Amino acid sequence: MAKIAILGYGNLGRGVECAVKQAPDMELVAVFTRRDPLTVKIQTAGVPVLNVSEMEAWKDKVDVLIICGGSATDLPVLTPKYASMFNVIDSFDTHAKIPQHFAAVDAAAKGANKIAMISVGWDPGMFSLNRVYAQSILPEGKDYTFWGKGVSQGHSDAVRRIKGVKNAKQYTCPVESALEAVRSGSMPELTTRQKHTRLVYVVAEEGADKAYIENAIKTMPNYFDEYDTTVNFISEEEFNKNHSGLAHGGFVIRTGKTGMNKEHTHVIEYSLKLDSNPEFTTSVLVAYARAALRMKANGQTGCKTVLDVPPAYLSTLSDEDLRAHCL
C-alpha cells in the first residue's frame, strides 16, 4: 500500500481523501494543515491531522505528498519546499507560469533525489494530454479548447470584490454555435467573444446600486470586458439553493486534414462533464500519484508532468492485464 499524505484540507484536500478511499493500493496516513489541527475534522477514521510544523518528522513515513493549495500564492512556495522532503504532486494551473514553477520544483526534487509532478488535473492535465495527442496525430490541423458550463472561482471572486456585492457566482459557458463550427472541420478563426459567454448570479447588499454593479462587472478589464456577459440579481435563498455546486467541464477538439491533397477531414473530440471540479481534479491527482511512484521506482527523479507519464503507470492493472483487457 502506498502511503499518501495530504497538505491542505479544503475542497481539494477533501477530494483527495475521497479518491484515496477508492484506490485499492493506497492508504491515507496523514493530513497536514496550516490551521490548528484541532479545528480540522476529516472524514477518514484513524488518520492523524497535524500542523505543517510537524511535516519534516514524517518525511520517511510518506510515499507521496499531495499538495492541495492555490496556484497564485500557495503552490509556488509549497511545492519546491516540500519537494526537498517528499515525492510530491500538485495541480498548479497558472498556465503562463508553468515553466518557472517547473524549474523551481525540478531543482528541489533533483537535489533531494525525489520525484515531483506538477500541473496535474484536467486543464492543465487531461486537456493538455489531449492537445498533445491530437496535434501529434494530425499535424495539419487546428485545435480548440472550450470550458464549461462551469464555475470559475477566480471570476466569482472578482465579482465579490465589487462594492455592494454580497455574494456572486460566475459561470463560463461555451457558445454552442462555435462548438458546431469547430466540429464541422471548417477550422474557423474564433475571437474570445465568439467562444464563450459569461453568466453571473449576484446577491446584492440591501440598498446597493444594481446598475453600478452590472456595469462594473461587464466592463472589468481582463475578466469580463472581452466577453458577452449576462448579470442576474437573485435572492440569497435562490443563490444558496441553486448555485452552491462546483460543476465544470469542457471540450478539446482538433480537426485536421490527411491525404496527399489534404482531401480527408478528421475530428478528434475529448470532453468532460463534471459534477464536482475539485473531486475530479483530485481523482486525476491520485492516479498520477500512483504513476509518480512507479517512475521513482524506475529510477526517475526531478519534476515531471502528465506529458512524461506512460499511461499504463496510472492503472492498478498489470501490463499483461492491460494488454489482454483494455488494449
Added chain:
Amino acid sequence: MAKIAILGYGNLGRGVECAVKQAPDMELVAVFTRRDPLTVKIQTAGVPVLNVSEMEAWKDKVDVLIICGGSATDLPVLTPKYASMFNVIDSFDTHAKIPQHFAAVDAAAKGANKIAMISVGWDPGMFSLNRVYAQSILPEGKDYTFWGKGVSQGHSDAVRRIKGVKNAKQYTCPVESALEAVRSGSMPELTTRQKHTRLVYVVAEEGADKAYIENAIKTMPNYFDEYDTTVNFISEEEFNKNHSGLAHGGFVIRTGKTGMNKEHTHVIEYSLKLDSNPEFTTSVLVAYARAALRMKANGQTGCKTVLDVPPAYLSTLSDEDLRAHCL
C-alpha cells in the same frame, strides 16, 4: 531526419506515405512489396519500390519499418520476422490475440536489440488509451465503446461471400438512444443489440434470390445474428457513387462516481469522426514511429504498446515548448 520504410502498399501503406509527408522530422526511404515492384506505383518521387526479398540489405538504412498488413494472417508472421532486423511498428487489431502477438514480437525484438510497437491505431490505439486513462481516474465507474458510423471491412467481406452477392458494404452504426443513456451517467447494462445496428448495401448479381441473400445476412452467426440488421439492395452505379468511402469513427465514454458517498457523477467522452479510417490509423502509426525511436534512444528494447509511451514522445516539439505552450 528519421528514415522510414513501408512494408505493404495498400490502403495503409498509402496512408503512411501521406503521413510521413506531413512529418517535418521524417523521410520515406523505401517501400517494400510482395508484388513485382514494377507493378507498384507510389506517390513520392525518388523513393525506391523494392521486393521484400531485398529487405535484409536495408536493415542498417532504415530507422523504423512500418508494417502495413492484415491482422488475420500477415502481421502474426511479418512483425516478429522483421522485428529481428528493424525497429518495427504495426496496427495489429485482433484484440483477443494481442497477448500472443506481443509475446512473439517481444522475443524477436529483444533478441535483436530492436524496439517494436504493436496494435497502434485508434482501436486498439487511441481508444485503448482513453479506456485506461478514464478507468484509472474514475475507478468506480463503467465504460462503453461504440463504433461508427463506419465501414467494417470484415463484415463487408462476409456478405460478399454469400451466393448471388456481387458487391457489398456494411456500416456499423451506434444507437443514438444508447449513447444518450450512457452519457446520462445511469451506467446502463446494454446488450450487443442495444448498442449497435448494422446497415448493409448489396449489389446483387442478375437474377439472384434477394430474399435468400437478405436472410443469409441477417442470420449469419457472430457477424449479424446478434444485431438488428437492415439490408438495402442497390444498383452498381449507386454503390460506386455513394459507398466507396472508408469513413469511420466511434466513442469511448466512461461515467463514474466520486465523493464519500459517491454523490457526484462525471462523464469522460472521447470521440473520433474520420473521413478515412486508413489515413487516420496511419497518422497514429507515424506519430508512434517517432516515439519508438525516442524510446530506443533511451535504451528501451522489446515490444511496446501505446500504453507504454509517454505522450511527449509523440510530438515534434521539445519538452520545454510542450510545457510552455500545450500543457
